[in-house]
Amino acid sequence: MKRVRFGFTLVELLVVIAIIGVLVGLLLPAVQAAREAARRMSCSNNFKQIGLGIHNYHAAYQSLPIHGNGTDIPGGSAPWSSLNSTVSNNRHGSFLIAILPFVEQQALWEQISNPLANPGSTPNPWQAMGPGPAVIAYAPWTTELPGYRCPSDPGFGLPALGRTNYGACTGDSSVMSREGAVYVQTVANGATMPYSSNNSTQAERSRLVHRGMFVLFGRMQFRDTLDGLANTIMCGELATDLGDADNRTSRPGSAFADTGSGRNECRKDPKWQYQHHDPLRPQFWSPAAAATVSATSARGYRWHDCHPLFSQIHTILPPNSGLCTGFNDSHDQTVTVSSRHQGGAHVLMGDGAVKFITDSIEAGNSNRHMVSYHGSPASEAGEPSPYGLWGALGTRANKEVIDTAF
Template sequence: MKRYRSAFTLVELLVVIAIIGVLVGLLLPAVQAAREAARRMSCSNNFKQIGLGIHNYHSAYKGLPVHGTGTDRPAGQQIYAGDSNGTSINRRGSFLISVLPFIEQQALWEQISNPLNVKADGSSKNPPWQAMGPGVARLDYGPWATNIPTFRCPSDPGTGLPSLGRTNYAACTGDSSVMSREGTVFVHKVSSGATMPYTANNQQQAERSRMVHRGMFILNTKMKFRDTLDGLSNTVMCGEIATDLGDSDNRTSMPQNDSINDKAGHGRRECRKNPRYMDQFHDPERPQFWQSGANPSVLIGRGYRWHDAMHFFTQVHTILPPNSGICTGGRTSNDSMVTVSSRHQGGAHVLMGDGAVKFVTDSIEAGNSNTRMVSYHTSTPAPGSPSPYGLWGSLGTRANKEVIDEEF
């Protein structure tokens, strides 16, 4: 008598495989969503650590860490110059440098704040690097290329050259990008086009500064919590940013095509008139990317240098809604309008003045984005005027009597 072994038929096996495939297809999105939720929570925790570091710094030194700190610039050099200076950092150090000792990065802080006689490749340097480091783009200065986990969002995959140490967290300088490249060190004299330093005795210059420097951070200026008259819980102190991946993302890269940004700063001037000016250069089939031929800069990418205080690297403005494309003059020597962005779905985190971390959606009410921004060139609006950019703009201003009485 023959015995037959029981087994799946080919049809049954195919049915089982099909069922497994369907189940995997159903479960995979849920697994991915759970993993992204965990990454988003980790990102929020990193931001909270930075917020605690800022508050501890304020308790210790009676002021916020200066955004635009470090050794003074060489005589006659603008603050946005000197990327490769072998000695001075040119007062371009970001607020994140000063936060280092308060986020368990004391060893790195000691390297930066003291003379360092070691190059990035481990060889000795004589004479040593001076305290607070050299120019922000020096590859041979080891601390600048250090990646700090607390400064990175786990959802952002950016890594490696041409960036140095990346950051996903930046200082909020308000609802105007005017003079965000110079802060209170220099201001352009409207009548002659020349530059002059701000002085406490010059009423006209001081008024212009109040018109355009409306955020909790002002470049090269020591700010205090008491300066935030709208209340710390109503004011954005820092914002999340996505770092550039070299894929022509219009949120993270700077076009170099002269037809978009000519050398005279045409794009910069047009952006002041209309923050949506550069939307016309977005790819119509892929709105989040620049059109073909934009030729984004290889070396200038959003978040490429955690230690650099310039707008494109560690600043955000509350003008355009989260994850909008940037508006720029094409160089770091031109003001750039940069908003918060992230690799999360639907929005980005912000750090409020009181240390709370909130997730702001792309659809937050932002007024009329085509409205001309605050500019001393037009002397309007007057200092202390409400932001023209709705709820989003008012969250970025520190002293305009714009108190938020609802959850956002």
């Protein structure tokens, strides 16, 4: 009697393995897409919490959190200097500090707002509101807050301090983005001293160029947003730098930066630095410019610092465009929204809604000069944004009708 054997032949086994391999190859992209969709939703939820924090702050104090808060340098100092001061943060504080108690970070807020022990200078404590934003020995400045991070952004650790993926929208002009509104500093004897020798001129300049919901060092309210909270961007997402010469997140050295008279090249043409992009990889600096990229001053590297590179966004260049910048942290910087998501980035509207803005949003003439107060050509106060729908969304009171879905 012939015995019957049950089993697979080698050919059948190979066929089954091949089928499994094909199925896995088909499923992996779907799994990756599902994971990214989950990370994108988590990012949106983080932004919603920040929006709720801002609204609750406004309900408590009848104003938006001031972007550019903290203490003055005794004797006075320019508002963009003293990054390493141990006696004051020189009003470098971002709005993200002010909303800490409203986003379940009361403990960290109490550390910052009260004198904290300084192990490097015992028994002298740090001052309330902390030291300069670049002081690495101050523990709160190196604290990474999950609620201020996008899960799709892998950036982590030094040379950054505590990172953030969310910044304040300061409008459709980067002129004076390091100086802000009228800035008065306290001197040692208790008197006050304006940074500008003509403070009324400084105020006029600020009214002309600062058209976003946030104005650096300025106390803003929801009622200032005459275009409607639902039609105006309050904050935007930003990708943090990975040290790879990405021109969205890093700035080149002085030889390739905007170093013209008064740093005016980017003001005249926001795409000016595109000449230094790699023609084969347009999202990166050219090899020569990349060789001089700063290691410590890059996008999103300090959640607590109010200056453009770290926690501001403008509605000038479309999402995920490269920076146009001077060669120091404290220079004016033309910085748009960016992200590690595909095809766009999130924005937080004034009413608390979170929207995903695609890279292809109508953005007018990206080569056109910004609204400014000096030089040639100078702009007229109140003119419509030259940057199309994108620019109109970034201005708070320009009476531009938003009749396009975005």
